[in-house]
Amino acid sequence: MRVADDEPDLGPWAAEPTLDVAGRLVELARGRRAGSMRTGPVVVVAVDGRSAGGKSTAAGRLAAATAGAVVVHTDDIAWHHGFFDWDGLLVDGVLDPVARGEAVSFRPPAWVERGREGAVEVPAGTTAVFVEGVGSSRSTLAPWLDASVWVQSDEAEAYRRGIERDIVLGRDRAEAVAFWDEWMAHEGPFLAADRPWERADVVICSTPVPAVPDGVVAVSRARAVPGAPAARTS
Secondary structure: OOOOOOOOOOOOEEEEEHHHHHHHHHHHHHHHHHOOOOOOOOEEEEEEEOOOOOHHHHHHHHHHOOOOEEEEEHHHHHOOOOOOOOHHHHHHHHHHHHHOOOOEEEOOHHHHHHOOOOOEEEOOOOOEEEEEOOOOOOHHHHHHOOEEEEEEOOHHHHHHHHHHHHHHOOOOHHHHHHHHHHHHHHHHHHHHHHOHHHOOOEEEEOOOOOOOOOOEEEEEHHHOOOOOOOOOOO
16 A cells, blocks of 8 residues: 555554444543533534545444444535635534534535535434544644544545546546545645644544455554554555
8 A cells, every 4th residue: 555655654554343442532532522611412523534535434333333323524614615614613513513412413514605504414313423524633623533544545546536436427537636636735734733642542444355244444553552462464
């Protein structure tokens, strides 16, 4: 796997059941919340990584393995707002209410202005919120996070996935390439400055070779949450 020049390869990797990884991660988050100033019962776990690098898939699988969990996508918060200046919106609209134990039904300003239906929802009774997106574990959000995940991906494969995904969504190839080149011009310096992989409690590989089966994730043994099994490298 080839990662960006400023990011270390965080392998070796071990295949572990998603249920086990999610359980240890949420237990870690709950322990931290118990010792913090946050009063609400809902733990917040950021799932960060590079664009098209497998964050949404990882967050969805971790949430599915956690009873009562939901996923919040930062792309929804940032919709028609900006590349990376959405952290205040996320705090005010989602993380601060969650920290106080409140349910959330948040319509970002651009949703209202542009008539987008629906809302970002964290229902009453939620046990854990997995916040997924590039920059979801950024340093400015640390006071509202209980744990974080970095999803490491092959740089070329993530770029290829992103372009192909945009083509499926209706862009022609030239438009998709232009968009991704512009996005990477913002994402690269942002991540190089913030270095979220250094704060991650768990690192997941989203482009493992060989591919792992359903119900299993490839986890860095360099970032083992307490209680993880002995290393089985791949």
